[in-house]
Amino acid sequence: MAIFLTVLLAGSIVALFVGLERLTAETSTRLEDRLARYGARRMTVDDDDDVQAAPSSAVAGAVNRVIEGRTFATELQADLARADLKLTSGEFLVIQAIMTVVPGVAGALLLQNPAALFILGGVGFYAPRFWMHRRQGARIKAFEQQLPDTMALIANTLRSGMSLLQAMEMVSREAAAPTGTEYARVVREIGLGISPQDALIHLVRRLKSDDLELMVTAILVQHEVGGNLARILDTIAHTIRERVKLKGEIKAITSQQRLTGYMLAALPVLIAAMLTLINPAYLRSFIDPMGPWTLLPIIAATGVLVGHLSIQKIVDIEV
Secondary structure (H helix, E strand, O other), rough: OOOHHHHHHHHHHHHHHHHHHHOOOOOHHHHHHHOOOOOOOOOOOOOOOOOOOOOOOOOHHHHHHHOOOHHHHHHHHHHHHOOOOOOOOOHHHHHHHHHHHHHHHHHOOOOOOOOOHHHHHHHHHHHHHHHHHHHHHHHHHHHHHHHHHHHHHHHHHHHOOOOOHHHHHHHHOOOOOOOOHHHHHHHHHHOOOOOOOHHHHHHHHHHHHHHHHHHHHHHHHHHOOOOHHHHHHHHHHHHHHHHHHHHHHHHHOOOHHHHHHHHHHHHHHHHHHHHHOOHHHHHHHHOOOOOOOOHHHHHHHHHHHHHHHHHHHHHHOEE
């Protein structure tokens, strides 16, 4: 009976974290609205070619069939494609559920403490997302560092008399990953009948890079009104190089402040989690609804959150 109640509680925790994640998810359409000024029509990103043909298990296949067509599943598949993870949405959700239930149940049974189910379950739930977003950030950062050289290569190819499609084919062959991989996909989409402009819009939506958006917008404007595209790309490449250099200097100057903000925010949470696991009775008076210190954890959490957000806002200098 105790094991059944523990599993039931673990499932409830998974549902709770899923609901919180859905409520805090960002649904921004700023990029689509800006690109729609120059694109012929709105396009949807199809990431089917980044997905394995068959799911790795029957459970993942069943989850894929249940979530098929839902908005959050489409967004999750796009995130997996941006992180270059060869997983379906169902496979990722199954991994996320396992990472939530197994550590939470094991910690609760081994430590004989129900709080471990929430703490370890929460860590296990967000760990796959954190890993995916870290891969996304690293991949986009690498793409942006290669972007000025990529634009210079495209500009020189255009000066030699080749077309934009031939320039992108050369980039797909000569550039390192992830630039070569992404441009190879653009060339493949064009070969399937999609226009070069729409294929570039798809590229921007996959990577969500401001520098890439600037380049694609310039290409779309040149396609509509004409002009010397090679010269435009050279100017944008120079601008991006200077901005990347300035961003690096700002990041180096503010690194200590950003690290301090993370440490100050994480320290109270880690100490409270350790005390809860080691000696639950020590903090019991703070979470007792009838106790005199009920509001202290709420006030402390609010202060930590406000302080962390304030520090990050101060050191977040936009270039």
